[in-house]
Amino acid sequence: MQEKLRLQVQYFEGCPHERELRNRVRDAIRRAGTDVSYDELVVGDNETAARVGFRGSPTLLIDGSDFYGDPAPEQPGLSCRHYPAGMPTVDEIAARLESTG
DSSP: OOOOEEEEEEEOTTOTTHHHHHHHHHHHHHHHTOOEEEEEEEOOSHHHHHHHTOOSBSEEEETTEETTOOOOOSSOOSOBOOOTTOSOOHHHHHHHHHHHO
16 A cells, blocks of 8 residues: 655745645645645744755645655755746646655
8 A cells, every 4th residue: 555645835834825825735635635744844944944945935845745846945945945947836836746655
């Protein structure tokens, strides 16, 4: 039996886009109908950012890997994440869950 996919949204309080990404992930999980493990990690300080390899707020990890495959930065810290093409959409997240779940 295959293990559940593990999804995690990492963010810091006050990030202007964290709520939107968290909502998109929840909607994608419902749409995909895939049994997943989902949690959220509030990154509250630079020490935590360094420990988890924080890519910026908000970030979606699937089984520990960045949704877009971006590596952890050399010097992680509390920062906003820039998505040149926009944050992952509900459709993109659901498609990934369906293809890997």
